[in-house]
Amino acid sequence: xxxxxxxxxxxxxxxxxxxxxxxxxxxxxxxxxxxxxxxxxxxxxxxxxxxxxxxxxxxxxxxxxxxxxxxxxxxxxxxxxxxxxxxxxxxxxxxxxxxxxxxxxxxxxxxxxxx
Amino acid sequence: xxxxxxxxxxxxxxxxxxxxxxxxxxxxxxxxxxxxxxxxxxxxxxxxxxxxxxxxxxxxxxxxxxxxxxxxxxxxxxxxxxxxxxxxxxxxxxxxxxxxxxxxxxxxxxxxxx
Numbered sequence: 001x002x003x004x005x006x007x008x009x010x011x012x013x014x015x016x017x018x019x020x021x022x023x024x025x026x027x028x029x030x031x032x033x034x035x036x037x038x039x040x041x042x043x044x045x046x047x048x049x050x051x052x053x054x055x056x057x058x059x060x061x062x063x064x065x066x067x068x069x070x071x072x073x074x075x076x077x078x079x080x081x082x083x084x085x086x087x088x089x090x091x092x093x094x095x096x097x098x099x100x101x102x103x104x105x106x107x108x109x110x111x112x113x114x115x
Numbered sequence: 116x117x118x119x120x121x122x123x124x125x126x127x128x129x130x131x132x133x134x135x136x137x138x139x140x141x142x143x144x145x146x147x148x149x150x151x152x153x154x155x156x157x158x159x160x161x162x163x164x165x166x167x168x169x170x171x172x173x174x175x176x177x178x179x180x181x182x183x184x185x186x187x188x189x190x191x192x193x194x195x196x197x198x199x200x201x202x203x204x205x206x207x208x209x210x211x212x213x214x215x216x217x218x219x220x221x222x223x224x225x226x227x228x229x
Binding site: 004032036041042044092096101103 | 158160165171214218222
């Protein structure tokens with residue numbers, strides 16, 4: 001069965017510094033990969049997704065992620081963070097051939113941006 | 116346009132009781148999925164419905180059931196509540212439910228079982 005590991009439960013960073021949130025998934029023939037953000041007391045919002053094609057994926061709010069098949073990783077990066085980026089970030093994987101549309105989420109990484 | 120709406124936003128139930136959570140998808144979306152998010156963890160898939168039929172089911176006991184109505188809204192029912200059912204329940208809607216189409220999440224229903 002597919003699984004997702006987010007290697008850091010909490011990432012503190014200063015404003016305007018770069019950040020990387022790490023995500024590894026269990027290997028499979030093919031996968032779809034996603035990053036979601038959850039602000040306090042809100043639902044999940046899609047940041048970006050990898051379905052196929054270019055391994056560097058750009059998303060909203062200046063975030064990007066790189067799909068690395070050999071490392072089975074999909075790390076999320078932002079070159080300069082803002083206070084408003086403080087939130088919980090979830091990496092998720094899905095089987096392209098699964099008709100049920102099931103997303104498998106990691107445990108989440110709490111990004112805390114300090115002034 | 117209204118996003119995915121869930122009701123109620125919060126509720127408190129006693130062990131052994133039954134609860135019904137409701138979800139209205141974005142207009143035009145035909146698929147609804149339900150997830151359970153226990154505090155400190157990522158969401159866990161419970162069900163997906165498309166065109167009123169169950170398309171996927173997660174690893175949850177039979178106490179959990181759901182249905183989708185002709186207007187594509189959905190209900191999640193949980194019987195014989197346990198303390199461990201306390202969680203944020205998220206509903207997501209999408210056009211077709213296929214994983215390559217974006218799922219839009221509601222703000223969730225916070226269920227506390229005491």
